[in-house]
Amino acid sequence: MYGKGLKPLSIATVVALAAGLSLVFFYAPNDADQGFIQKIFYLHVPLAMVSLVGFIVGGIFAILHLRSEDSRWDAYSYVSIHISVIFGVAVLITGSIWAKASWGHWWVWDEPTLVSYLIVFLLYATYYPFRYAIEDRQRQARYASVFAITAGAFVPLNFLAVRLAESLVHPRVFATTGGGLPGSMMLTFLVSLTAMALLWVTLVKLELTAKSASGQVKRLRRALDAPPAGPRSRVAPEVS
Amino acid sequence: MTPTSIAFRAILEKDLRTELRTLQSLPAMALFAVTTFVIFRFGLDRTQLSGSLASGVLWATLLFAALLGVNRLFVAERQEGGFDAIRLAPIDRTALFAAKAAALIVYLAILEAIVVPVFAIFFLDSAAAIPPLAAVLLLTDVGLAATGTLIASMAVHSRARDLLGPLVLLPLVVPLMIAATGASRHLLEAGGPAYERFGTWLAVLGLYDLIFLLVGYAVFDFLLED
Numbered sequence: 001m002y003g004k005g006l007k008p009l010s011i012a013t014v015v016a017l018a019a020g021l022s023l024v025f026f027y028a029p030n031d032a033d034q035g036f037i038q039k040i041f042y043l044h045v046p047l048a049m050v051s052l053v054g055f056i057v058g059g060i061f062a063i064l065h066l067r068s069e070d071s072r073w074d075a076y077s078y079v080s081i082h083i084s085v086i087f088g089v090a091v092l093i094t095g096s097i098w099a100k101a102s103w104g105h106w107w108v109w110d111e112p113t114l115v116s117y118l119i120v121f122l123l124y125a126t127y128y129p130f131r132y133a134i135e136d137r138q139r140q141a142r143y144a145s146v147f148a149i150t151a152g153a154f155v156p157l158n159f160l161a162v163r164l165a166e167s168l169v170h171p172r173v174f175a176t177t178g179g180g181l182p183g184s185m186m187l188t189f190l191v192s193l194t195a196m197a198l199l200w201v202t203l204v205k206l207e208l209t210a211k212s213a214s215g216q217v218k219r220l221r222r223a224l225d226a227p228p229a230g231p232r233s234r235v236a237p238e239v240s
Numbered sequence: 241m242t243p244t245s246i247a248f249r250a251i252l253e254k255d256l257r258t259e260l261r262t263l264q265s266l267p268a269m270a271l272f273a274v275t276t277f278v279i280f281r282f283g284l285d286r287t288q289l290s291g292s293l294a295s296g297v298l299w300a301t302l303l304f305a306a307l308l309g310v311n312r313l314f315v316a317e318r319q320e321g322g323f324d325a326i327r328l329a330p331i332d333r334t335a336l337f338a339a340k341a342a343a344l345i346v347y348l349a350i351l352e353a354i355v356v357p358v359f360a361i362f363f364l365d366s367a368a369a370i371p372p373l374a375a376v377l378l379l380t381d382v383g384l385a386a387t388g389t390l391i392a393s394m395a396v397h398s399r400a401r402d403l404l405g406p407l408v409l410l411p412l413v414v415p416l417m418i419a420a421t422g423a424s425r426h427l428l429e430a431g432g433p434a435y436e437r438f439g440t441w442l443a444v445l446g447l448y449d450l451i452f453l454l455v456g457y458a459v460f461d462f463l464l465e466d
Contacts, residue, residue, distance in 0.1 A: 066462050123411035130408055133398035143394045146459045147408070150390065153455050154412060161415035161444055164437075165422055 002209040002239070006202070013202045016195035020188070028188040037101040042188055044094040046196035047087050048117060052155060054084030054200055055124060059152025062145035074141040075237045077148050079207045081127055082236075083200055088121045116162040123151055131235045141237055211239040247331040251339035256346060258316065265309045266347060273305040273355040277362050289363040295424035298359055299417055302352065303384075307406045309347045310388040313340055314396040327464055337389060337460040341453075344385040352377050369427040372438070376427070379445035380420040386452035387412050393463050419444040 024042045031038030058080035065073035095114050100106050109115060130147055134140040181189065215238050221228060259265060280297045281287065289297055317323050326336050356377070360367050388409060395405040423441035426434040 066459070119411060119414045122414075123408075126408045126411065129400075130394075130398075130404060133400045133404050134394075135399060139397060142462050142465065143397075146390070146394065146462060149459055150387075150412070150452070150455055153451055154415070157448060157451060158415045160447075161418040164440060164444060165418050 002205060002212045006205055006209060009198070009202050009205060013195065013198040016191065016198050020192040020195040023188040023191055028185050029182075034102050037098065040094055040098045040101075042192040044091060044098055045189070046193040047094065048091045048113075049193065050196045050200045051084040051087035051091060052117075052120070053197075054080050054087065055120065055155055056152050058084065059148045062148035062152070065141065065145045066149075071138075071141055071237065072239070074145060075208065075211060075239045076204075077145060078131075078237050079204050079211070081124060081148060083203045083207065085121070085124050085127070086203075087196075087200065088117070088124065091117060092121060110166065112163045112166045113159075116159045119158050119162065120155055123154060127151075128235055135234075137237075144237075208239060211236065215239050243330070244332040244335045247329065247335040248339045248342075251336060252342050255339065255343040259343075259347070265312050266350060269305040269308050269347070269351050270354045272308060273301050273351065274358055276301045276304065277359060281362070287363070288365065290365075290428055290430035292421070292425045294363060294428040295421045297363070298356070298424065298428075299421050301359075302348075302355065303413065303417060305351060305355070306348055306384050306388065307409065309344060309351070310384075310392045310409065311395075311402055311405050313344060313389065313392045315401075318396045323464065333461050333464045334457055336464070337393070337456055340393070341385040341389040341456070344388055345381050348381040348384060349378070352381070364428070365430065366432070369424075369433045372427050372433055372435075373424060375442065376420055376423045376445070379442060379449060380416060382449040383416045383445060383452060384413060386449060386456050387416075390452070390456045390460070390463075393460070416445065416448050419448065 020042070024039050028039065028042070030036055058077045061073050061077035061080060065071070065077060095117070096106050099108050099111070099114070127144070127147060131140055131144050134143055218228060218232075218238075277297070280301070284293070284297070286293070314323075317326075326333060356370065356373070357367075360370060391409045391412065392405050395401050395408070398404050419441045423438055423445070426436045426438065
């Protein structure tokens with residue numbers, strides 16, 4: 001039932017990604033200051049924004065899980081955070097490449113957004129060992145939801161604290177409504193952002209479909225008295 | 241007196257009395273902190289500290305000493321059936337959260353009352369920074385207690401209790417430490433305390449405390465269900 005609509009969604013994602021990348025390479029102008037390397041912006045920033053929203057969405061699913069005690073929401077929350085953590089690895093790698101190319105170092109501490117992102121990533125990276133350490137399935141789901149809610153509240157607070165800690169204030173790309181990005185760059189950025197958001201939704205849906213399918217296989221094997229296929233994950237929730 | 245506030249007082253009194261009789265946590269925390277100062281003296285090769293170096297040493301030490309207390313916070317409840325007793329009693333479960341957080345604040349305040357003067361004797365020129373520092377210490381203690389109690393109550397039910405608590409808690413208190421070190425840095429300057437952005441940092445500390453006390457209050461019920 002999770003697989004429904006997966007095919008059109010995948011096609012839309014591929015089209016959007018292709019359109020986004022074409023715009024990045026053939027339409028958007030080279031940055032006057034940074035040149036070609038600035039184009040990584042169209043990959044790095046949408047990835048970061050989508051993954052941060054994904055973390056918050058994971059927290060909202062966690063609230064729904066605690067309120068309804070429906071284990072389906074725990075699976076949604078887990079998969080949202082899981083895909084966002086994977087996006088997070090990509091954010092840190094692309095950010096690092098951008099920093100090396102434009103500032104000459106693989107890591108810079110005076111870019112508050114990147115530092116905040118690292119701290120958020122470090123917190124969500126502990127989500128897996130946290131789940132793994134709790135054996136009872138129901139307790140694991142409940143505690144994971146509490147973790148997701150706490151971490152969701154942590155995200156904006158952390159950005160505030162790191163921003164305040166900066167003595168140097170960097171120019172923000174979107175700081176002013178009028179004088180930020182020129183139109184062609186803004187269009188490319190918005191298409192890239194849409195493509196990344198679609199990619200996130202598709203991956204979440206795909207993961208849920210896969211979990212649901214393996215859950216069904218497991219139940220069928222049990223019904224047939226067959227031995228379970230392969231080891232069972234102690235971290236990921238089961239989807240019925 | 242409502243039943244919840246009676247339960248709150250009873251649990252808090254029980255915790256403080258147990259600590260007074262067994263001395264399980266506090267002496268270990270204080271010893272740990274003082275020894276860490278000695279290690280910093282040689283690691284940094286400094287006999288005097290000021291400014292950001294002083295606040296960094298102080299807060300890193302206090303944070304890791306606090307983790308020792310956080311780890312032990314719910315061990316007795318888990319081992320002696322305290323959680324079951326709370327579930328059986330006709331009281332609001334958040335009384336347990338509030339009482340444990342309050343106990344942790346008391347532990348941290350006592351720890352700081354011992355350790356901060358030692359820090360001043362070891363590394364500082366004058367004790368002029370101590371009175372304003374007390375406000376920073378108190379607000380940070382509240383934040384540490386809110387997140388620490390929440391995480392410890394979950395970690396105690398896991399297979400890797402001693403590992404899991406610090407693992408999750410450390411990234412969670414990074415904003416708290418940013419604000420605490422930011423506020424203390426100028427207080428500990430060599431020429432006497434300065435109050436640059438002091439109010440801003442206190443506001444961030446207060447906001448952190450408020451948010452995580454509310455989160456703890458909202459979710460703690462779900463941690464005791466079984």
